[in-house]
Amino acid sequence: MNRGFRMTRPNVYRLPPDIADFADRYQEALSRAIGNRMRQVGVPEELIGIEWWGIEKGPFVRYHPPQFGGNIRRGSNGKPGINVDATVFDANAPKMGLLLSWRTASLRHRIDAVIAHEYTEALAPQGEDFHLYAVKNAGNRSLPCE
Ligand SMILES: [Zn+2]
Numbered sequence: 001m002n003r004g005f006r007m008t009r010p011n012v013y014r015l016p017p018d019i020a021d022f023a024d025r026y027q028e029a030l031s032r033a034i035g036n037r038m039r040q041v042g043v044p045e046e047l048i049g050i051e052w053w054g055i056e057k058g059p060f061v062r063y064h065p066p067q068f069g070g071n072i073r074r075g076s077n078g079k080p081g082i083n084v085d086a087t088v089f090d091a092n093a094p095k096m097g098l099l100l101s102w103r104t105a106s107l108r109h110r111i112d113a114v115i116a117h118e119y120t121e122a123l124a125p126q127g128e129d130f131h132l133y134a135v136k137n138a139g140n141r142s143l144p145c146e
Contacts, residue, residue, distance in 0.1 A: 012065045013094045015086055023062055023086035034084050035059035037108070038115055043082065047122065050083050051075035061085050068096070069114040071122035073130075082118035084111060113138070 015023070023030065038048050038059055049058045050072045056062065059082075063070065066087040073080050087093045088110045096102040102110065121134035 015066050016090060019086055019089045022089065027060065027062065031058040031060035034111060037111055041112060041115060043115065043119055046079055047081050050081040051077040059083055069118040071118040073122055080122040082115065082122050084114050088114055
């Protein structure tokens with residue numbers, strides 16, 4: 001009997017199975033690599049990873065559904081933080097996959113784009129639409145990239 005519960009949610013993005021498997025198998029190594037990249041581009045140590053209930057700790061997480069990355073302005077530790085998820089491995093991810101620059105970017109550049117976006121969003125001025133602020137300003141952020 002159908003009580004309104006939908007077994008499939010066609011509009012919810014899922015990682016391609018090979019990417020999901022890769023992220024699960026190498027979660028720890030990916031977290032180390034992405035944390036190192038965050039340090040290389042100048043993300044302060046205390047902003048690497050998010051402390052919040054139900055969110056994996058560390059720079060690389062597996063959100064369900066996947067969402068590129070996340071940020072928090074005030075975690076359970078009282079501090080802002082950012083992370084990146086396995087969507088960076090998907091050149092055809094929703095919305096971003098429509099952009100030639102995303103589809104053709106190197107993995108490093110996709111990771112850097114998500115880091116810059118989440119970092120800018122986490123530190124956006126109070127009262128701003130954080131996402132829009134990040135879209136407008138992430139490219140100008142003074143992260144010492146490269
Ligand atoms: Zn955003």
